[in-house]
Amino acid sequence: MNNYNFAFFDEGSKREIRRATLKAIALPGYQVPFASREMPIARGWGTGGLQLTLSLVGKNDRLKVIDQGSDESVNAVSIKKLVIGTTGIDETDKTGEATLIQSRHRIPEAELREDQILVLQVPIPEPLREIEPSEYATKRLHADKEYSGVWLMLFEQIMAHGSVATGADHPVLVHDRYVMAPSPIPRFDNPKLDHSQALILLGAGREKKIYAVPPYTKVVSLAFEDYPFEVERMAERQCRLCGAAGVYFDELFDEKTNEKYYQCNDVSYCLQTRISLS
Amino acid sequence: MSNPEEPVLVVKNLRKQFGSGCTNCLDLKEESLEGNYCPVCQTVYACRDISLELYPGEILGVVGESGSGKSTLMRCLYFDEAVTAGQGYIKDYKDGQKNIFTETSQQKRYIRNHVLGMVYQNPYQGLRMGFSSIGNIAEKLIAAGNRNVGYMTDRAAGLLEKVNIPIYRMLEAPGKFSGGMQQRVQIAKALSNNPPILFLDEVTTGLDLSVQAAVLDLIKIIQRELAISMLVVSHDLSVIRMLSERTIVMLGGKIIEQGLTDQILEDPQHPYTQQLVQSLL
Numbered sequence: 001m002n003n004y005n006f007a008f009f010d011e012g013s014k015r016e017i018r019r020a021t022l023k024a025i026a027l028p029g030y031q032v033p034f035a036s037r038e039m040p041i042a043r044g045w046g047t048g049g050l051q052l053t054l055s056l057v058g059k060n061d062r063l064k065v066i067d068q069g070s071d072e073s074v075n076a077v078s079i080k081k082l083v084i085g086t087t088g089i090d091e092t093d094k095t096g097e098a099t100l101i102q103s104r105h106r107i108p109e110a111e112l113r114e115d116q117i118l119v120l121q122v123p124i125p126e127p128l129r130e131i132e133p134s135e136y137a138t139k140r141l142h143a144d145k146e147y148s149g150v151w152l153m154l155f156e157q158i159m160a161h162g163s164v165a166t167g168a169d170h171p172v173l174v175h176d177r178y179v180m181a182p183s184p185i186p187r188f189d190n191p192k193l194d195h196s197q198a199l200i201l202l203g204a205g206r207e208k209k210i211y212a213v214p215p216y217t218k219v220v221s222l223a224f225e226d227y228p229f230e231v232e233r234m235a236e237r238q239c240r241l242c243g244a245a246g247v248y249f250d251e252l253f254d255e256k257t258n259e260k261y262y263q264c265n266d267v268s269y270c271l272q273t274r275i276s277l278s
Numbered sequence: 279m280s281n282p283e284e285p286v287l288v289v290k291n292l293r294k295q296f297g298s299g300c301t302n303c304l305d306l307k308e309e310s311l312e313g314n315y316c317p318v319c320q321t322v323y324a325c326r327d328i329s330l331e332l333y334p335g336e337i338l339g340v341v342g343e344s345g346s347g348k349s350t351l352m353r354c355l356y357f358d359e360a361v362t363a364g365q366g367y368i369k370d371y372k373d374g375q376k377n378i379f380t381e382t383s384q385q386k387r388y389i390r391n392h393v394l395g396m397v398y399q400n401p402y403q404g405l406r407m408g409f410s411s412i413g414n415i416a417e418k419l420i421a422a423g424n425r426n427v428g429y430m431t432d433r434a435a436g437l438l439e440k441v442n443i444p445i446y447r448m449l450e451a452p453g454k455f456s457g458g459m460q461q462r463v464q465i466a467k468a469l470s471n472n473p474p475i476l477f478l479d480e481v482t483t484g485l486d487l488s489v490q491a492a493v494l495d496l497i498k499i500i501q502r503e504l505a506i507s508m509l510v511v512s513h514d515l516s517v518i519r520m521l522s523e524r525t526i527v528m529l530g531g532k533i534i535e536q537g538l539t540d541q542i543l544e545d546p547q548h549p550y551t552q553q554l555v556q557s558l559l
Binding site for chain 2: 131143144145146148149151152158160224225226227
């Protein structure tokens, strides 16, 4: 694919995205607007993450792309193909080997390092959107640090269900300033954002926003005093394949035996555990 | 107890104009304006140098015809609108030393959430109709920094009981309530963090007579029990007569008469006030 510039984009585009990224890192949790490009995949399919990846990737990078824990889903493979095809860099499934990790809806189980960058794909970057449809208004609410709307949503869930019922995308407070949507990762992954060694970048292509959690930044999941933050209960479960415990599991159902069983959601983690056991 | 001689709210020369103004209307002379409207540059002077004082525990009434600027005055005081010029001082905010209109937007939010309460004429402005009634009240408490669900539900339930919303309906959304009930939820919300100052904008307008009476009773009870100072805006003189000790009459964005409510009703001085009192009888 020599007809394309390195990493698909022209240099001007890369520079504009990197500038927005730098600003995002300087203001942890703040949503920086950027000129989201037309991409060869449709908006809503990871274009925000893809643009971040393409603007960051260098000749010595190793890329890993995950889609809900899987390296081999169609979406992950197409994104990987595009980046590899226009850069010629190596890909990897192993979390430890990758320098650049683009992910949808999960943070890998293996702890990330300072020399790695995690790029998360974001559908709705605005944590206040559900209660305030106007962008003009939410920008002002952020400026005033007025987040009662987000808290009200959590309060209403407690009133309706007796507990906080955010399935994913549980709002977090970054660096004691901005409330941020962590992208639809399960609550289980929220603690991994806090003081993460790796730089975490979040990109929303359709909504044209980039934001970031720089390394070693304080990230607190919002919770009331008498209803503390809880991750999904994964205790007393074990991976059927690798025997791992204390990780995030998929629940599967065997129709022949009518039994529920569990499997690591992070496929690469599961494979690594099995290799090291054998 | 605070000194009753010292006002909780002082407003000096509050001006609110819609439009940029021009050389014709800059001096605000009567002859250059048509009412509160400048025919040259189309600027509307909604509030023209309003000054007032609100004392602890008193209910101050503001009457005037529609378009007289009374609601705009309220919206300015609650920071829904930015003032064009003027000063405001609140005793419970920085000891009344700071002009609230020149504070930062963050500080204004603080004042709104901690020191003020507002009941709008239209409950849709003051409530989230899709959220539970308890949640609506909790929102004000959350905004004032509360993070304890147990305390907030107790407080909200207590307030809703006070305004006669049955316990079994507290988890329902105000959108499902009647107009009078919505207004009472709004009052409960405004009271939730014990604000020293409460603004009531045409609270009984559009309610039927018996419900009106119930809401007015409630406001009287609240004033007596909690000693909250209130600014009550209404175009209805009978509401003002029942609630307030002192009254301000507004016309065309200006205060044309003020004094004890009885005095204004018995012996109106300004021709407009005379007409207003006439039409009541």
